[in-house]
Amino acid sequence: MPTRPLIKDLIDRCRATGLRRTKALEQLLVTLVEADRPMTLSELSHSERLNDQCDKATVFRLLQRLTAIGIIRRLGLHERAAYFTLLIPGLHQDYLICTECGSIEPIQAPCPVHQLEREITEKTGYKNLYHELEFFGVCPLCANRLA
Amino acid sequence: MPTRPLIKDLIDRCRATGLRRTKALEQLLVTLVEADRPMTLSELSHSERLNDQCDKATVFRLLQRLTAIGIIRRLGLHERAAYFTLLIPGLHQDYLICTECGSIEPIQAPCPVHQLEREITEKTGYKNLYHELEFFGVCPLCANRLA
């Protein structure tokens, strides 16, 4: 979808959930669309369109609201703290994480990504490639508890 | 590998790079092996084996050293800040990230994970499954600069 209609569509979806059409909301959405990649709160609030236009707290709260209604997603494990894990040679682990309780469990199935990893190495020239793959969802216990 | 020999092997690898065999190092490695999943600094320093045994700063510096020599890995995009990205319906993005300069670019290739995602849904009973896939490596520019 071209940029203009895409923005309009996004704003419509926001409006539909009760959000008001503010300058900050518009500029934030345009910035995210133009960037076409994940951005940090800091990057966003210092970006050309938002810098001096609105406070970092405003951007933060917009990101919160947009996340809540599914317009954007916050990447990474759903905790504020960094995660560390052992690196066992020859062993690769992917994870299944509950978005409600935060439980993390290793996935048994063989990782389907290694072929793509090789292709990327060849096509892009990146060195020392590795990957991280995480699945997120609501675990049976939480699903039950919420029902 | 069974736990005991695995721990010994890990300690040997640490020793080989010049690290000293300390109580804190041993207990940290055992904790990580037993956990078999990524853990935060806070979880680690409050864990049964490390709690009251050593300071959080000690655990932090051990994690730093172990990361530097490739014994463990810090998960997530390599910035301290959280990343946010647009969620376009029907569009799924995976990313290629340079571990040196932090550049993030979307990957063109079709994502090879959807089949596995369906299998996990069936086997585990998790609801609302989605995934994140990131490739990390050193981009050609950085590889060149470092050479």
Place this chain on the structure above:
DNA sequence: GTAATTGCAAATACTTTGCCACGTA
């Protein structure tokens, strides 16, 4: 006019460092 939104400043939370004492090799 009313309720959502914003800016500013302050409070939290997690990470990182300085410095000197301590323990390992």
Place this chain on the structure above:
DNA sequence: TACGTGGCAAAGTATTTGCAATTAC
């Protein structure tokens, strides 16, 4: 003994919240 390592406390950085003023509808 020498140098890596540890504890404690403080600094640094990112996130989150309170509240009065402002703005969208």
